[in-house]
Structures are given as C-alpha cells and as structure tokens.
Amino acid sequence: MQGMFLPNKYTKWYNQIIDRARLRVSEGYVEKHHVIPKTLGGANDKSNIVLLTAREHFVCHLLLTKMYEGEAKNKMVHAAWAMATLENPNQQRYKITSKIYESLRIK
Numbered sequence: 001m002q003g004m005f006l007p008n009k010y011t012k013w014y015n016q017i018i019d020r021a022r023l024r025v026s027e028g029y030v031e032k033h034h035v036i037p038k039t040l041g042g043a044n045d046k047s048n049i050v051l052l053t054a055r056e057h058f059v060c061h062l063l064l065t066k067m068y069e070g071e072a073k074n075k076m077v078h079a080a081w082a083m084a085t086l087e088n089p090n091q092q093r094y095k096i097t098s099k100i101y102e103s104l105r106i107k
Contacts, residue, residue, distance in 0.1 A: 010066040017056050017063075026051045033057050037064065039075045058083060062100070065107060077107045 005011075018035055030051040036042030052060060061083050064076040081104050084096045096104075 004069040004072070006067055006069060008067065010063045014060055014063040014067060017052070017060055018050055021050045021052050021056065029054060031057045033060060037076065037079065039079065040068075040072055065104075073107070077104060080104055 031054055032049050033052045033056075034042045034044075035048050035050055038044070042048050061076070061080040065073065065080050068076055084100070084104065
C-alpha cells in the first residue's frame with residue numbers, strides 16, 4: 001500500500017462499522033464497499049466486499065481520509081470527493097455540508 005496507515009480512533013470506528021455490517025442481514029437499499037479500497041490494492045473478492053447503507057458507505061469514505069497519510073490519503077480524499085460530487089446511477093448520493101466540503105477541498 002502506498003502511504004502510511006494510521007492506527008487511530010477513525011480506524012477503530014471504521015472497523016466497527018465493517019464488522020457490524022458483516023454480521024447482519026441487509027434489508028433495503030445497500031451499497032457494495034471495498035474494505036481495503038481498490039486503489040490501495042484491495043481485491044474484488046467476496047472477503048473484501050461488505051454491504052453498507054448509503055450513510056455508512058459515505059461515513060466510511062470520510063473515515064478512510066483520516067486513516068492514511070501520504071499518497072494513500074490523497075487517493076482516499078479523491079474517492080470521498082467523487083462520492084460526494086459525481087453522479088452515479090447505481091448509488092444514492094448525499095448532499096454534503098459546507099464543513100465537509102471545506103475539509104475535503106483543504107485536504
């Protein structure tokens with residue numbers, strides 16, 4: 001992986017969301033999420049994909065921006081930015097707050 005992984009509180013929160021999602025039976029709208037992002041070497045296999053609610057998916061991408069340093073962080077910021085701004089017919093999108101917008105732009 002490019003960049004430094006940070007074992008911090010954001011990583012703990014991220015792992016809690018992932019673990020909880022793996023244990024439940026999903027109902028309603030869900031999105032596929034790569035636990036280890038593809039841009040950081042994650043595979044498309046079943047063990048690296050989890051079903052998240054749209055909100056969980058968005059939160060996980062914000063957490064990923066705080067879990068890495070260097071080039072990996074840049075990739076996670078780009079992914080969060082794309083998720084918040086680019087249209088995708090296969091996934092719901094959230095309107096972001098001005099605080100989140102500013103934070104992503106600064107990063």
